[in-house]
Amino acid sequence: PATTRDRLRVAIQKSGRLAEPARDLLASCGLTWRESRDRLFCYGESLPVDLLLVRDDDIPGLIADGVCDLGIVGRNVLVENDLARQHDGGTSALKEWRQLGWGVCRLDIAINDDEQWTGPEQLAGQRIATSFPRTLSRWLSDKGVSAEVVTLSGSVEIAPRLGQADVVCDLVSTGGTLAANSLKPVETLLHSEAVIAGPVAALEDGREEIADLLLRRMDGALRLKE
Ligand code: PRT
Ligand code: ZN
Numbered sequence: 001p002a003t004t005r006d007r008l009r010v011a012i013q014k015s016g017r018l019a020e021p022a023r024d025l026l027a028s029c030g031l032t033w034r035e036s037r038d039r040l041f042c043y044g045e046s047l048p049v050d051l052l053l054v055r056d057d058d059i060p061g062l063i064a065d066g067v068c069d070l071g072i073v074g075r076n077v078l079v080e081n082d083l084a085r086q087h088d089g090g091t092s093a094l095k096e097w098r099q100l101g102w103g104v105c106r107l108d109i110a111i112n113d114d115e116q117w118t119g120p121e122q123l124a125g126q127r128i129a130t131s132f133p134r135t136l137s138r139w140l141s142d143k144g145v146s147a148e149v150v151t152l153s154g155s156v157e158i159a160p161r162l163g164q165a166d167v168v169c170d171l172v173s174t175g176g177t178l179a180a181n182s183l184k185p186v187e188t189l190l191h192s193e194a195v196i197a198g199p200v201a202a203l204e205d206g207r208e209e210i211a212d213l214l215l216r217r218m219d220g221a222l223r224l225k226e
Pocket of ligand 2: 055056057
């Protein structure tokens with residue numbers, strides 16, 4: 001990095017499922033902050049820890065590029081980005097520093113609920129809609145199955161009804177959304193939860209010390225919740 005940075009920068013989701021629990025967790029570590037007018041940046045007052053409020057999909061890239069030091073993100077997003085990076089010839093730049101135990105969900109294959117499931121080979125030649133193409137492709141190649149991956153950014157569960165796909169690969173928590181779309185889960189590709197993502201390498205310019213302090217407090221806060 002061209003410039004030194006002596007404050008820790010943590011990326012969290014601006015709005016969505018992980019936004020509030022992430023802020024609650026940081027607040028339980030004694031963090032207070034001042035929000036910028038545009039609500040994209042929070043300046044840490046009680047500790048030298050600033051927050052960047054972004055889309056969850058942007059979090060791995062921000063850490064990999066060194067713009068942020070840590071992030072709170074679903075494992076599903078971290079894995080997908082990591083596979084994309086490997087696909088582009090890069091190496092894994094990120095790892096999970098902590099598992100947070102909330103934001104729990106699965107990445108599942110789901111088929112029409114009136115169909116029988118005999119196993120992954122049944123997917124051969126089928127069109128599978130997903131927002132996680134790399135994770136799905138890796139799973140398919142692990143299973144030795146050749147299928148067509150249809151990448152959609154949202155509303156994956158209605159793709160079969162729209163004729164865009166035969167099968168879906170989507171995040172599931174209660175299963176209510178699948179059921180409402182006459183789909184049933186048949187295989188799990190990934191068990192996910194919110195994690196603290198950070199670089200594989202150590203932080204620089206004294207930020208490692210701040211991160212240690214924050215993570216120690218976080219461990220305390222997470223233990224209290226158990
Ligand atoms: O705007 P931004 O890009 O930041 O947000 P997003 O829309 O991409 O993400 P968001 O807020 O929906 O989810 C953030 C993270 O929450 C995900 O990456 C997961 O790690 C985690 N998570 C946990 C979930 C779910 N549970 C979940 N159920 N993410 C999405 N869902 C969706 C799922 O895609 C499906 O549409 O909820 C529906 C299924 O829920 P059930 O309960 O009916 O099974
Ligand atoms: Zn997203």
